[in-house]
Amino acid sequence: MLEELFEPSSIAIIGASRDPKKPGGAILANLIKEFEGNIYPVNPKSDMVQGFKCYHSVDEVPSAELAVIVIPAGLVPDTLKQCSKKDTKNVVIISAGFKESGPEGAILEKQIIDISRDSGIRILGPNCLGLLNTHNGMNATFAAGSARKGNIAIMSQSGALCTSILDWAASENIGFSKFLSLGNKADIAENDLLDSWSHDDETDVILAYLEGIKDGQQFIRTAREATKRKPVVVIKSGRTSTGSKAAASHTGTLAGSDRAYTSAFDQSGVIRAYSMEELFDYSRAFSTQPLPEGFNVAIITNAGGPGIMAADACEEVGLRLASFKPETIDKLRHGLPPQANIYNPIDVLGDATSQRYDLALEAAMSDPIVDGIIVLVSPQAMTDVEQIAQAVIRTSGNRTKPIVTSLIGGNSMVEGDKILDMGKVPNYPYPGRAAKALSVLAKYRQYKEIVRSPYEQFDVDENGVRSIIDSAINEGIYTLGVESLDILACYGIPTVRSIHARTIEEALQAAEKIGYPVAMKIVSPDISHKSDVGGVKINIKDEKELTFTYTVMRQNIGRILPDARIKGVQIQEMRYTGKEIIVGMHKDAQFGPMLMFGLGGIYVDILKDVSFAVAPINRDDANKMIQQIRSFPLLTGVRGEEASDIDSIVDSLLRLSQLACDFPEIVELDINPLFVYARGKGCVAPDFRIILEERK
Amino acid sequence: MKTILIGSTEGFSGKSAITLGLATILKETGYKVGFMKPLGNKLKWEADRLIDEDTQNIKKILGLSESVDDITPIHLTDDFLHKVLKGEVSGLEQSIRSAFDKISRDKDIVLIEGNAAFSDGAIYGMSDANVAHLLNASILLVAKYRSMKSIDNIITDYKIISEPERMMGVVLNDVPEDELTDIEDLVKPYLINQGVDVLGVIPKDFTLRSIAVGQIAEMLPGEILTAKEKCEELVEHILVGAMETDSALGFFRKSHNYAVVTGGDRADIQLAAMEANTKCLILTGNLYPSAAVLGTAQIKEVPIILVSADTMTTIDHLETLMGRSSMSNPEKIKKIVELLKSSLDLDAIIRHIDKQ
Structure with missing residues (x-):
């Protein structure tokens, strides 16, 4: 448990130094000041440091519930193995020279992650400033100052920011319960601390400075639990395109889109601060009022x-x-x-x-x-x-x-x-x-x-979708379109009647079955905007028009896109268009499936009037997504128009959420448009597009 | 001993790949297989001598003991062609014949890789038809299929040969998936009607056009900074990373088995590409990426190739390399054997051989 990270009875400082200007010396000096547990400096070259007996190796130390490692990166894996033979439960690796330093460091980081997994030792860092618990006087950082006692716990992905915060908080009279620098997050990351601190009696407010999140879906679940108990205020930097480039270069992790963070924070009750000023303005109010x-x-x-x-x-x-x-x-x-x-x-x-x-x-x-x-x-x-x-x-x-x-x-x-x-x-x-x-x-x-309503699980044909996706991937096809509308049908999203035809004879038979007038759409994994290349024709009235359309469509597309793989056409029933809306999803690098909703046409294309939420969502989330867009009143019926069937949109969003969560290989899905009819009359998808990724 | 010459209607039709694959399959079946490429055209300098790349590869893969100079006795250098035009070349037939005698010793079957195109070599009397006559070989013609117009080439080649009985049949290669039905229903019956046996229809396969990461680094040239152990990974497409961060991930995810060319300073693009499973990153302009990105690439086992050329030049270069790279990669060999087994009429080919 992480509680032991903050309340060890003994600490070994591996790489302890006489010189308080060196990290190994500064940490020892900071610990000596107030920590009441046992302190065991380790350094092969010394017998005494800063008035304490110094051990030559970890093996000799009587006990080391917490080990703080401040030695060159190359020596860390072996030292960690030695710790695993002691009573060590947590290790803080202050040393730099890991993933942040390049390929050789990355190999070392992989090694320490493996050792941690095999031995069960939890690791904070590497490449961090350390941690501090004001309630037992444990200052295991190499920061120049310390912190006052208080009820705010703070974690930071930037070590340098930690020292600034400590310095500033001292002058502003702000106190902390716990204080921690996350470093490279090889093992312990924000989710572990959120969980631990939400149960910590000495902490009333949790603050975080983050440049990325290790596991977005878990973050939402953990934060949702934590924010039920106490406020969580987060600064997530790298909000802008320029900022995210800087974060990418600094941390080597892809931060994901900012709107995914906004949605995730919103869905889990995390309060987002946009500056250090806001972070402390809010935390002062939360910690006192x-x-x-x-x-x-x-x-x-x-x-x-x-x-x-x-x-x-x-x-x-x-x-x-x-x-x-x-x-x-x-x-x-x-x-x-x-x-x-x-x-x-x-x-x-x-x-x-x-x-x-x-x-x-x-x-x-x-x-x-x-x-x-x-x-x-x-x-x-x-x-x-x-x-x-x-x-x-x-x-x-x-x-x-x-x-x-x-x-x-x-x-x-x-x-x-x-x-x-x-x-x-x-x-x-x-x-x-x-x-x-x-x-x-x-x-x-x-x-x-707010009492969250539970997640609904619809009765769906998961195997039906799996077999469509499997056969596409086996064929090396990763973009599916109108020919795979059954994917939506399997999950209960209404679709128009639609038959795939490979030849003109099949097309004629399909049209006969569906009944004229019909629509014809080109089927090709290489064409995502069918109408741009003349691949969509609606209102085909009879056999003659169908034959003509088929020939012209195939010929024109063959000329415009000679390399596109053409897999015939789709013949569809013609339906009254209704109000056009768009629902879709794409997979965010950190939070996974992000659902999207908006009104079709200019509302999405020009006004960018769309809302997002991280899947899975419940009925409240779906309603909120629909109400969030500025053009929402258009769905409720204005100027004599009938109100749209909002319940059917909610239903479609929930079913899409289930589909996205069941099939992580779907990286993008767009139903554009989804026709929605008047209240009680439902909605229907005439087309869609899905992009799959290779299974890892 | 039987001899088959594998010729093609035009260059870069997949002749080397098919020769290599067929040789491997015949060897597996139990035949003692020999190989000859009498006129070397993919020449490179190695250890102070000129050597044909296909010859070198196939010799290695088939484990042939014959010398490369016997497998490829003639090198089509500029100097050779000048001499041909000046009338200074003679004895070609004899050198090919005597080399053939050496490489065919103790063999059941010898596969001969023909000229780039069927009538190439006519100026020095060594077109595919001439070579087949000289070595008493049957001819298997490979045609890269692009549209029904590709049939013109096949019919023409059949018409120009003076010994039509040498023609075993054709293999249609690189056929787009959506043309397969038409080929079966229309093209095959037509060709058979014209007296052309269709011995195989090989669907388009991107693996065969692909190029190994290590080969990219060697050809550009560039320095591999991370994950050197992944050099054998095959790249089928080249994407350019010059977009906004948010659209990068979606863009890369639409493609498969690709390499991304971008600047060393675009950490966001580099990470998006790695997230979307890129096979490798090619960073241009000699701009070293950040240490943290290098670390991530090492952990994700994605090779980063640093090149000094700018992005445009690098892409031009890569485009020339794609589809013309060597078949020596083990993955590619496996793939071609697999493809040939499923799309060639091997029984018919073996019947032809036995009949010879």
Whole structure:
């Protein structure tokens, strides 16, 4: 269990050094400061280091529940094997020179992964800064500073960022419960820590700086469990094309698309921070304040301008300004001067002292409509900032509703800021940041209340699909189209009647069976946009037209694409087109199947009005995908139009999700268009395209 | 002892592959098989002497003890052709004849690889028909099938030979899958009607056009930075990685058995290609990739080839190599034998041999 990583009774520092400027020396020095367990330095060349007996090899060490390795990379595999013969459960490999350094390092990394798997020893790193547990004084990092005790646990894929965070947190008075640098993530990765920390009593908020995720599907499952217990705030860098190139080069892993991260975080309740500033703004609110019951906010200010800015900010981040109960308005009217604004934002006026803030705070706190409070202070002649800060702390003390503050100013706010900090009330330099932090608390509360509906499993013909896919792969065909519509039919997605014909005779027979008028589509694994090459003809009325169309279609395509493999044509029944929507999926590098939904035609092509979700999805997720697009009202029936059969779209999305999860070899699937009819009349797929990958 | 000359209607029709495959199969069947390519045209310098690449390969694969100079007594160098035009060449028949006597000793069957095209060599009196006459060989004609028009070439070659009884029949090679039905229903009956036996229809197969990773590195030339143990992997297609990160993965996944050519500085493309199972990465402009990417390539066992040429030049070069690379790769040999066993009328061929 990973708990032992943070609470070992003994630690061996392999590669311990006398010189505290070297990593092996710095780690030992950091551990000596506060760690209460046994410390065993190992170095073949020394008998004593930093006042401790030094062992010449791991074999000689009495015990090493945790081993911290700080020796050249080439020596690590053997040392790890020695550890596996001791009582070692976890190893932190600080040493660099593994996968990040090139092919030779990569071979070493493979070796240590194998040793870890065979011996059961868990590995943190390699190429990391180490880890820290403030609650037992274990600072097994080579960072210059240490951390204050607190209730925030943080992991970072960047070691350098770790040292900056430690340094900055010390000056900002932020404390941590656990602190960890992930390094190359050869073994232990974000999912292990999410799971471990979500059960850790000393941790109330989990923060992460990530450049990629090792196992996306597992991440969603683990994060979903973790966020039920405590908030998880993540910065995922490499959001832009330029950023992701930099991340690729730095980590050697493909990060996957940013919208996959957005969907995955959204589906698992992870709060995404887009900057370090947001990461700490949110974590300060989460680590000190209770969650609000809802989105109604009271703003208390001593200046009009900041109040208006805060009101704007609230609306932008999804908060509402509460309409006070009459009793509250009465209290404010009686307690505040007549010029004061007693509606929201409450303006206690520029000459206000802490008494007026006290009164307004009490009124807002006791109003059941108010879910959270934003206190703004601007330094005016009469303003007793420190007293106001004390008043806020007093009100916040009962911890029933969250309070965030913004002391807007410079020198005159320093003391007030300190008081709020000591009193565990988060203070932000600008009202917008205070509003945003409060909104994140409210959104997390809302997420926690959602009871997820279970995943539905439809009765489908999985073997039917398997045999279609198998025979395609055996033939070396990886792109399937209209001739394989049965794949959808096997999973209960309605399709039009469709018959594959290899010759003109077969085409005529097929049309006879289906009944004119029919549509004809070229079948070729090498043509994905059939209509672009004249490979689609609809409304063929009779045999004569069919014969003519067949001949012309084959001839034209043969001329345009002489190398395309042509496997005949598909003859299909003609159906009323309905409203065109698009459903599809593609396999993301890190999260696996990503489902897509949008309205067809210009809505997808020009407006890019589409929504995404990582499969598997449940009915709520499917509904959310449909409602998320901007053009959603068009499906509900506008200007006299009948509402579309949204339930049938939900059904199709759920069945597609099941198909995508059952067949990981499907890397892309598009049903474009899916015709959806009026409510109760269902939907139908006249065509689709699927791309398979080789089985690994 | 029987002799079969394998000729083709045009160059790069798959003659060497079919010769190699047929020789392997006949050897497996129990025949003592000899090989001769009297007129060497795929020449390269090795250990200070000129050698034909096909000759070298087949000698090695069949384990022949005869000297390469007897298997290929004549080298079609520029100098040789100049001499032919100046009338300074004589005794060709005799050198081929005496080399043939040596290589055919103790053999049941000798396969002779003909000229690039059927009538090549006429200027020095050594067209396929001449060689067949000289060595008393039957002729198996290979025709690369592109459309029904390819039949023109077959009919023409049958018409120009003065000893039509030497013609065993044709093998249609590299046939697109969607033409197979037409061939069976229309082309075969037509040819038989014209007196042309169809001894096999070989479907198009990308493995045979492919080129081994190691060979790419050797030919470009380039330096293999990672996963050298994967040099025998075969590449069938070349893709260029110059798109946006998000579209790269989808683009690569649509293809199979490919190599990706991209710049050394495009870590995103390199990783997308590895994720999508590329056979190898060819990084141009001598731009060394990042150490982390090299590490990932090693773990995923994907060879990275670093070349100094720019992307355009590299692709031009690769396109020339594709489909013309040697058959010496064990995977390719396995594939050609497999294909021949399933698409050649081996019984008919053996009957012809026995009849000779």
